[in-house]
Structure formats: structure tokens, C-alpha cells
Amino acid sequence: MAFKKAVRQRAKARIGICGPAGSGKTMSALKLAFGIVGPGGRIALLDTENESASLYAHLGDYDVDVIKPPFTVEKYIGGIREAERLGYDLLIIDSLSHAWAGTGGILEFVDAKAEGKGNKFAGWREATPKHNSLVDAMLQSPMHIIATMRSKTEYILVEDEKGKKVPKKVGMAPVQREGMDYEFSLVFDVDQERHIATSSKDRTEIFDGFFGKLSEEHGRSIREWLDSGEPVQQPAPKPEQGQPAGLQFISPDQVLELEAKISEVGADRKKFLGFMGVKRLEEIPTERMAAAVKALEAKTKKEGTSSNVTDITTALAARRIPFQLNEEAGEVHAKPSYQDSSSKEFLKAKGFKWNPSDKAWVFKQAA
Structure with a gap:
């Protein structure tokens, strides 16, 4: 360990x-995005807001x-990886709150x-x-990355221009895990009534x-501030002991495939990485x-095919297989594309059965 001069x-x-x-929030994010990427920059937006x-x-x-x-975490990560693969300069996540408190979110x-x-x-x-x-x-x-987050709302009484008490809707803490704001360099809070933004966190000192x-x-x-730092030095990668020079690593698509399988079988991510x-x-x-x-598939075989509806829908979302959920009947109807043989094999392994009348693969929760 050695100390060295701090350089931004x-x-x-x-x-x-x-x-x-x-x-x-969305309009504010887009306006910032256009300024950050400049003419010719490419912007992607993950939309959870209908x-x-x-x-x-x-x-x-x-x-x-x-x-x-x-709104599973795997869907969000998949969207981020896809935007990276396609070479976008900036990604707007609108909204990050659904990954926490939305249907299928963390809560x-x-x-x-x-x-x-x-x-x-x-x-x-x-x-x-x-x-x-x-x-x-x-x-x-x-x-x-620009992420919008819904604020928990509360009504307070304020005086209008006539001195009359009227209710006003104000935003409170963001709908996300406590401390999420620590992960950003800039955090803006936008007022509903006038769309006025204030900065609750600013490492740039631009918005003090x-x-x-x-x-x-x-x-x-913001872009000028970001670019004003020293160029990032990228040291030439050195092969680890016992590894040949020029070692090739898995592609972004293969990373997504493993992400989906980890979620699908409920593997402990940390243990799996350690195993690899x-x-x-x-x-x-x-x-x-x-x-x-093979290691992840072995876990599937070891644990059998018993699943509940929540696990099933999470796995389908991770693999991007279209499906419909009938909560009252405890059924999941999946409709992979006709040529998607790997998804069909996955559905069979999970206990889905082909229903000719619905033209769908159907999973029914055991009573």
C-alpha cells in the first residue's frame, strides 16, 4: 500500500x-442529457413509466x-448492458424507483x-x-448515467396570495433504498408546482x-467539468500468473446469459464468482x-423443477421471454418465439406444458 497525490x-x-x-423529471433528464453528449451524441432511455x-x-x-x-433488477441490468453493447454515450433510467418499489421490484x-x-x-x-x-x-x-426517482409525497398547508391555507404537494425522500443518493455525483430535487430544481448533492460545485x-x-x-479532469491512465493489462497473454473474455451477450441463469436458478452470485x-x-x-x-445448470438439476409463480416470472423476465400472469388462477402463460428452442427447453424444465388452445406454454402453481 502506498499514498499518492490526489488527482481528479x-x-x-x-x-x-x-x-x-x-x-x-423526464424532461429535466433529457435536457441535461442533450447538453452532456452534445451534437451527434447518442442517448438511450429505459422507460418504466407506461x-x-x-x-x-x-x-x-x-x-x-x-x-x-x-420490474426486476435483472431487467434493469440487461437494459444497461444492451445500451453499452450498442455504443450509446448516455443512458437515462426513468425511473429507478420501480426496481425498488414497483411490481416485481426488490420490496x-x-x-x-x-x-x-x-x-x-x-x-x-x-x-x-x-x-x-x-x-x-x-x-x-x-x-x-442519469436516473430519475420518484419522491415520496406529502401534503402541507401553505398560505396562498390571499392568505388562505391551501394544501400543497411536496416531494420528500426518493423511492429507493436509503442511501442511494450517495451513489451519484449530482442529485437534483424538482418541485412539482413550478418544475424548479435545487441541488441536494453537488460534487461539481457548479450548482451550489x-x-x-x-x-x-x-x-x-456538467460535461465541461467532467472533461476538465486529468486523462484516465489505462495501464496495459497484464496476464495473471498461469494465464496466457491475449486471453479473451466472454462477450456482453454471454454476460447477460449468465446473469439470467444466476437469477433463474437462484445461485449465490458471490459464491459462483468465487467458484469461477x-x-x-x-x-x-x-x-x-x-x-x-454447466455449473449453473447442475444447480438446476440438483434442486429439481419445483418453483413458485414469483420465481417463475422473475426467471422469465431475466430471459426476456414474453409472458402473462393470471394471479387468480395461479397460472403463467409464456409465449416464446416459434424458433426459440432454448426457451422452450427451459420452460419444459420448469414444468410448463404446451396448451394448443391458448397457443402458449402454461405453468400452474401447485395447490
Whole structure:
């Protein structure tokens, strides 16, 4: 261990925008994004808000991918990885709150694990690594990241211009795990009534005392600050002892495949990485991909095919298999594409049966 002079290096934006419904979080995020990437920059947006992000297409060019329920962590990570693979400069996650409190989010995951057990300890033991993996995916991404978060709302009484007491809706803490704001370099709180933003966290010192509407110009100021640091020195990778030079690692698509399988079989991510002798999935050598898949499939066979509806829908979402959930009947209807033979084999292994009348693979929860 050795101390060295602190040097601020060039970095990617990590921005949080919080506010109640209707405060203008999406528009604010887009305006900052256009300023950050500049002309010709590519912006992607993960939309969990009922496909509302396209309403702002008049502001400029950006691409949208819609995340529909259940809002699993795996879907978010998959969206981040896909945006990275396609070479986008900036990703807007709108909204990050659904991964926490939405249908299929972390809180529902914990409740499902605790059902019938009387406590949520076991659920949190699995949920915390899931949440951390999403945070890591955002922090380690080579893209700029802007995440919107809904604020818990509260009504307070204020005096209007006539001195009359009237209720006013105000945003409180963001709907996400406590401390999530620590992960961002900038956090803005947007007022619902006038769409005015204030900065509750600012490592740039640009927005100290700021009170106003966010704009492209603010995005350009952020980009100038990010680029004003020292260039990041990328040391040439050295092969580890016993590893040949020029070692190839698994592709982003293979990383997604392993992410899905880990979720599908309920594997302990940390133990799996330890078994593979790496710290991150991206560090798995190409030649060991088959061994990684085999290890996860072995866990599936060992634990059998018994599953509940929550586990099933989580696995389907991770593998991006279209499905419909009938909660009253305790049924899941999956409809993979006609040529997707691997998904069909997965469905069979999970206990799905083909229903010709519905033209779907059907899983029925055991009574």
C-alpha cells in the first residue's frame, strides 16, 4: 500500500433527479442529457413509466426501450448492458424507483421470500446482493448515467396570495433504498408546482445554491467539468500468473446469459464468482463459458423443477421471454418465439406444458 497525490480524473456523469409525479423529471433528464453528449451524441432511455418518455421526442433524438412489469433488477441490468453493447454515450433510467418499489421490484421480492416464514431476513439476504449488482452496473458503466426517482409525497398547508391555507404537494425522500443518493455525483430535487430544481448533492460545485429549471446549458457545464479532469491512465493489462497473454473474455451477450441463469436458478452470485475464480462476470475467460453454464445448470438439476409463480416470472423476465400472469388462477402463460428452442427447453424444465388452445406454454402453481 502506498499514498499518492490526489488527482481528479475525467469521469462519466452519475446524476440523480428526484421529484413527485408531474414534476418534470423526464424532461429535466433529457435536457441535461442533450447538453452532456452534445451534437451527434447518442442517448438511450429505459422507460418504466407506461411508455411516456416518447412524449418528449420534440426535444431531440433519443432511443427508448420500455421495461414492463415485473420490474426486476435483472431487467434493469440487461437494459444497461444492451445500451453499452450498442455504443450509446448516455443512458437515462426513468425511473429507478420501480426496481425498488414497483411490481416485481426488490420490496416485492423480499415479501415473496418471507411469505409463510414469519420474517424477512432470508429475503433480504438474497435481495441485497441483487440491489448491489444494479448499483454496480450503473457505477461501472462506461456511459453517462442519469436516473430519475420518484419522491415520496406529502401534503402541507401553505398560505396562498390571499392568505388562505391551501394544501400543497411536496416531494420528500426518493423511492429507493436509503442511501442511494450517495451513489451519484449530482442529485437534483424538482418541485412539482413550478418544475424548479435545487441541488441536494453537488460534487461539481457548479450548482451550489442553484434554484431554477434545468437546461441543456447546465448539461454542457456538467460535461465541461467532467472533461476538465486529468486523462484516465489505462495501464496495459497484464496476464495473471498461469494465464496466457491475449486471453479473451466472454462477450456482453454471454454476460447477460449468465446473469439470467444466476437469477433463474437462484445461485449465490458471490459464491459462483468465487467458484469461477473471478470478481466480475466480465472477467470469465471465453474458454470457461461452457464450464460456467454447466455449473449453473447442475444447480438446476440438483434442486429439481419445483418453483413458485414469483420465481417463475422473475426467471422469465431475466430471459426476456414474453409472458402473462393470471394471479387468480395461479397460472403463467409464456409465449416464446416459434424458433426459440432454448426457451422452450427451459420452460419444459420448469414444468410448463404446451396448451394448443391458448397457443402458449402454461405453468400452474401447485395447490
